[in-house]
Structures are given as structure tokens and as C-alpha cells.
Amino acid sequence: MTLSLNRRTFLALTAAGAALPLTSRMAMAQALPFTFQASWINDAEFAGYFAALDKGFFAEEGLDVTYLSGGPDVIPESSLIAGKADLTLTTPDTTIKAIVEQGAPFKIIGAQYQKNPIGIVSLASNPINTPQDLVGKTLAVPPVNVISVEAMLKISGVDRAAVNIVPYAYDPTPLIKGEIDASLDFTTNVPFTIKQAGVDATSFLLYDFGFTTFNDTVVVTTDTLSTKRKEIVAFLRASRKGWDENFKDPAVYPPMFADTWFKGTGRSIENEVYFNTAQKPLMEAEGGIFSMSEESIAKNIEALAAVGISATRDMFDTTVLEEI
Numbered sequence: 001m002t003l004s005l006n007r008r009t010f011l012a013l014t015a016a017g018a019a020l021p022l023t024s025r026m027a028m029a030q031a032l033p034f035t036f037q038a039s040w041i042n043d044a045e046f047a048g049y050f051a052a053l054d055k056g057f058f059a060e061e062g063l064d065v066t067y068l069s070g071g072p073d074v075i076p077e078s079s080l081i082a083g084k085a086d087l088t089l090t091t092p093d094t095t096i097k098a099i100v101e102q103g104a105p106f107k108i109i110g111a112q113y114q115k116n117p118i119g120i121v122s123l124a125s126n127p128i129n130t131p132q133d134l135v136g137k138t139l140a141v142p143p144v145n146v147i148s149v150e151a152m153l154k155i156s157g158v159d160r161a162a163v164n165i166v167p168y169a170y171d172p173t174p175l176i177k178g179e180i181d182a183s184l185d186f187t188t189n190v191p192f193t194i195k196q197a198g199v200d201a202t203s204f205l206l207y208d209f210g211f212t213t214f215n216d217t218v219v220v221t222t223d224t225l226s227t228k229r230k231e232i233v234a235f236l237r238a239s240r241k242g243w244d245e246n247f248k249d250p251a252v253y254p255p256m257f258a259d260t261w262f263k264g265t266g267r268s269i270e271n272e273v274y275f276n277t278a279q280k281p282l283m284e285a286e287g288g289i290f291s292m293s294e295e296s297i298a299k300n301i302e303a304l305a306a307v308g309i310s311a312t313r314d315m316f317d318t319t320v321l322e323e324i
Contacts, residue, residue, distance in 0.1 A: 030062065031062055031063060031064040032062055032063055032230075033064050034058075034063045034064065034228070035066040035085045035087075036066070036086070036087055037074070037085035037089075038067065038068060038070040038076075038088075039074075040069075040070045041069055041070065041071050041265055043189070043267060043272060044254060044273075044275035044279065045216070045275070047243075047253055047254065047257070048239060048243030048244075048246045049067065050260075052239055052242025052243075053065065053067065053242075054256075054260075055241075055242065055245060057239075057241045057242055057245075058234075058235070061234035061238045062234060063231060063234050063235060063238065068084070072169075076090040076219070077090055077098055077219065080106070080219065081221070086228055086235075087218065087220050087232060088218075088219050089112060089219070090216070090217060091148075091213070091214075091215055091217065092108060092213050092217050092300055092304065093147055093148060093213065093307075094144065095219050095315075096309055097309055099315055100310055105221045105222045106219050106222070107220055107221070107225055108217045108219055108292075108316045109218050109220060109236075109316075109317050109318075109321070110217070110218035110290035110291075110292060110321060111215075111216070111217050111290060111291070111292050112214075112217070112218065113214055113215040113282050113283055114214065114282060114283060114285050114296060115205065115207045116148075116206060116211070116282075117186050117187055117188045117215060117282050118184060118186060118215060119186075119187040119205040119206055119207075120134070120183075120203060120204055121172070121182060121184070121191060121194070121201055122175070122183075122203070123175065123200070123201055123202070124200035124202050125199075125200070126178075127202050128181060128182045128202075130156075130204070131152055131209050132158060134153070134162075134163045134181075134182065135162045136162065136163075136164075137163065137182060138164040138181050139165050139166070139180070139181065139182045139183065139184065140174060140175070140180045140182070140183040140184065141183070142170065145184050148184075148206055149165065149184055149206070150307055151210075151304070151306050152211040154307065155303070156209050156210060168184060170185070172190055172193055175194070175201075176197050176199050186275075187204070187278070188278035188279045188282070189271065189278075191203055192271050192274040193267070193271060196271065210303065210306070211306075212296075212299040212303045213300050213304065214292070214296070214300060218236070225317070225320070229320070232320055233320055233324060236320065237324045240289045240290060243283070243289045244289065246276070247280050247283075250273065250277040250280055251273045253276070254272035254276055255273075288324070292316060292318055297318075
């Protein structure tokens with residue numbers, strides 16, 4: 001999704017701009033372009049950015065932000081390599097594998113989720129409460145997340161061969177129908193989606209069973225970090241303001257976005273409110289949104305090492321966060 005203006009809105013903004021002081025009009029004219037690639041479709045996972053756009057926080061930082069929505073066919077890192085985006089959100093395992101195996105010029109400069117919201121979702125009538133409960137069961141996993149599940153199983157002492165892992169297409173219908181025993185998905189969202197179908201669900205985080213990784217890590221190329229550092233700092237500062245604004249009351253902003261950012265997603269606003277509320281404790285950190293403490297970085301490196309991904313401290317750059 002990209003931002004666009006119709007003629008009436010353009011004329012109204014032009015008139016408003018003419019009434020601004022000269023310094024304000026100069027700031028508007030000198031806004032720096034910056035493109036953000038989201039990692040998924042427009043939902044509460046990105047509510048803080050939508051709030052920042054709607055409240056004008058990016059403009060206040062001198063940025064003209066283009067927002068690109070993601071989805072199942074979008075590979076966030078590819079947008080960086082292709083020059084389509086300046087910054088994206090992704091997962092530390094995919095980023096670090098790309099650095100190690102392909103020499104990709106990436107740096108992880110922040111983390112949206114301190115605790116990865118991905119977990120095992122099952123029906124309350126057939127609960128899967130621990131990794132050990134997966135033995136002999138069928139678990140649906142998106143191909144991109146298989147490595148994360150294998151890491152959790154290994155850390156928990158569960159034989160990978162004892163779990164029947166099948167592909168998952170981000171649709172809880174097979175779980176609701178009992179065709180599978182569990183699925184890997186966002187625990188902040190899917191249990192509510194299942195409940196709307198009249199079935200109760202339960203879940204647990206991979207994070208709570210040893211796979212202690214971030215999610216929606218903020219990634220840029222080393223070149224962009226060098227040439228657009230000012231814009232990156234401004235983007236993160238405005239985004240943090242947006243998230244802080246959004247979390248004042250997680251029930252406020254989703255209804256406001258019903259006919260804009262969330263239009264056409266097929267999800268109810270009640271679902272987005274649930275999502276927004278559930279993700280708050282997974283994102284908040286003592287150092288503020290996007291923080292990466294030395295302890296949390298060490299946990300990521302340790303968890304990834306369990307599945308043979310050799311992350312090192314220099315792949316995480318915390319200097320940008322120090323400038324926010």
C-alpha cells in the first residue's frame with residue numbers, strides 16, 4: 001500500500017501550506033523521501049506506524065514516508081537488495097542466514113518485538129501446551145518458520161522425527177476442522193480468529209520454550225545505514241512516538257483505521273483490537289520500543305546457535321538506537 005492524495009485533498013493541503021510560516025513551508029518542501037517495507041498485510045502488527053503517519057510524526061521529523069505493505073508473496077530482505085525500500089522488518093534467523101550464507105550486507109538495528117509472538121496454536125478441546133505434547137501430532141508450519149520450530153524442539157529435547165510437520169498456508173480452517181493438531185502462527189491474533197468461528201483455542205510461545213528471539217527486527221543495508229543514517233534515526237524516532245501513542249489505549253486506533261489502513265483485509269476490528277492489546281507486553285521494553293539490550297542480543301545469538309546459525313554481536317548495531 002502506498003500513500004496517495006486525491007485532487008481535493010491536494011488542494012486543501014496546498015491551501016493549508018500557503019498559510020504556514022515560511023520556515024514551516026520550507027521544511028515541508030525539504031522533506032526527505034524514505035521507503036518502509038512492512039513484513040505482512042496491514043493489521044495491528046503495524047498500528048504504531050499507521051498512528052505515526054496519521055498524526056504527522058514522520059513529517060515532523062522531516063520525512064516523506066512511503067509505506068509498502070507486505071504479504072505472503074513479499075520477501076522483505078529482497079526489497080532492500082532491490083533498492084525498493086530503505087528499511088524493513090523481518091526475522092533474525094532469515095537475516096542472519098542471509099548474512100552468513102550469502103554475504104548479504106544487512107544490519108539489524110532494532111527489534112519491534114522483544115519476545116517473538118510466534119507460537120503453537122491448538123484447540124482447547126485438544127490442547128498442545130508444551131513442545132513434548134507435539135510428539136506423535138501433526139503440526140502445520142509455514143515453510144519460512146520451520147527452522148524456528150526445529151530450534152524449539154531441539155532445545156526442548158524433542159526428536160524432530162517424532163513430530164509430523166506439514167506446510168501451513170496461514171489459514172486456521174484445517175485446525176478448526178481437526179485436520180491437524182496444531183499450527184504455528186501469531187499467538188496475538190489467530191486464537192481470536194478461531195474463537196470467532198465458534199471454537200476456543202489455546203497457545204504458547206516458542207520464546208517461552210527456549211527459542212528466545214526477537215521478531216520484526218528492523219533491518220537496513222550497510223550502505224543505507226551509511227548514506228541515510230539521518231533518515232533512519234528520524235524514522236525510528238517518529239515510529240517510537242507512533243507506538244507510544246497507539247499503546248496509550250490499544251482499543252482506540254484500530255476502529256479509527258477501519259476505513260483506511262485496515263480496509264479490505266477481511267478481519268474484524270475486534271480482532272485488531274485483540275491483536276493490538278496482546279502484542280503490547282511483547283513489544284514494550286525498558287529502553288523503549290525497538291530497544292535491543294545486550295542480554296536480549298545474547299539470547300538471540302544463543303537460540304540461533306541451537307540450529308546452526310552462527311550469529312555474532314557485530315550483526316546487531318545498537319548505535320542508531322542511541323541517537324533516537
